[in-house]
Amino acid sequence: MSKHEHEHNHIKGGHTHDVSTLSGKKIFWVTLLNATITVAEIVGGILSGSLALLSDAVHNLSDTVAIALSYYANKIAQKPKDAKKTYGYKRAEILSAFINSAVLLAISIVLIFEAFKRLNSPESINGTLMIAVALIGLIANFVSVYLLQKDSHENLNIKSSYLHLLSDTVSSVGVLAGGIAIKIWGIVWIDPLITVLISLYISKETWQVIKKTVDILMQSSPALDxxxxxxxxxxxxxxxxxxxxxxxxxxxxxxxxxxxxxxxxxxxxxxxxxxxxxxxxxxxxxxxxxxxxxxxxxxxxxxxxxxx
CATH class of the missing domain: 3.30.70.1350 (Cation efflux protein, cytoplasmic domain)
Incomplete structure (x- = not known):
């Protein structure tokens, strides 16, 4: 005979954050903002010749998919336990976090290689257009980060999407600074350099999420004494x-x-x-x-x- 203690929400400190309250309207606006940034940066990157803008566009495209996936996984996780899933559907969010982070890491690695190619063969860049598009991206990304900031603290799945958005906000700052440097001093090599720095930062952040999600999916033991x-x-x-x-x-x-x-x-x-x-x-x-x-x-x- 065994004694079984049913699951409950006891968390040290006396409170938890219920991610089931994640707003569909909030996700809609974040997705719309990122889709808009993606289109603007693809067009702006092609017209200006900026690899940094194109890399930011790829990140934003992955963001749009990642956020939608996170929201869908969050809804699946709320489903009650049944005969097919006696432990419930909570790991849908962990799987989503893993996929989001792994894709972003792969994209970052590809962009680093592309940036090094560009460093060896610099191309002319329209700094004015680069600045204008980067500024649009920065504002939209900042709004998106603000919308998801609260939810990211208590949920690994939402955190993976939040990291996507945060990385693109940092990326937009770098692209904007690069555009200003290109416009004023004409140093076009700063564009691929910014791409490398942004990609390295993103790789570091996403690797932490990947390690944690793999531990959970592999049923690794939590850190207990x-x-x-x-x-x-x-x-x-x-x-x-x-x-x-x-x-x-x-x-x-x-x-x-x-x-x-x-x-x-x-x-x-x-x-x-x-x-x-x-x-x-x-x-x-x-x-x-x-x-x-x-x-x-x-x-x-x-x-x-x-x-x-």
Whole structure:
């Protein structure tokens, strides 16, 4: 028999952010803004000869798709558990975050190679047009970042889209500065240099999201102090051993924990009290919100904490 603690929203500090409130209207405006920037920068990049503008256009195109994907994944994640998905659909958001970040990383790498080609063979650039288009992109990106800024703090999926937008805002600043430098001093090599710097920054930011999403998708263990857990739980009266521990994350907020608890022979009513103590300890100290405990009386021969 096992004791199962159903999932709840207990988070240290007493509050959580419900991403189900993410506004469809907000997403619509962010998507529309990015689509507008994309068209403007493609046309402006071709006419001005600016690789930085074209790179920014590619980023914005990926943003438009990424934001729509994030919103759709967010809606899927709200679906209730069913017979096909007994753990629910929360990982739709993690999968979306991974795809968004991986695509952006790939684009950044391609742009770095293109920038180095341009550094070796500089081309003339229309600085005035570059400045005008970059200024439009900067304003629109700033508005988009503002719209998603709050939601990005509590949700890895929305954060991946927010990073897309933030990177393009920084990119627009760089493109604008480059356009001014080209207009005033005629240093056209600054255009591919800005592209490289922007792409390196984006690569660094997206790599962090990729690592975290891969950890969750691969059911890697969250950062728990297992030595302390073993010591403290085995210190509870009538608990002899905790073993066969498994822990993983459903998404960036939900931690699952299951274990076998070797106990002294006792009545079920006595065991219930010990279950409650263990569950309270795990919630209070580690924010674990989905706990399954299997009680035993000297059943398993291998009592290692991570026994197979």
């Amino acid at each position: 297992y030595k302390a857990i073993k010591r403290d739980i085995e210190g509870i009266d009538k608990v002899n051993n905790i073993h066969h521990v498994h822990s993983w994350m459903g998404n960036e907020k939900t931690i699952y924990f299951e274990a076998h608890i070797d106990m002294e022979d006792m009545l079920l009513s006595e065991a219930e009290s010990i279950y409650d103590n263990i569950e309270h300890y795990l919630k209070e100290h580690y924010d674990i919100n989905h706990i399954t405990l299997q009680p035993e009386v000297d059943k398993c021969s291998d009592k290692a904490i991570f026994a197979l």
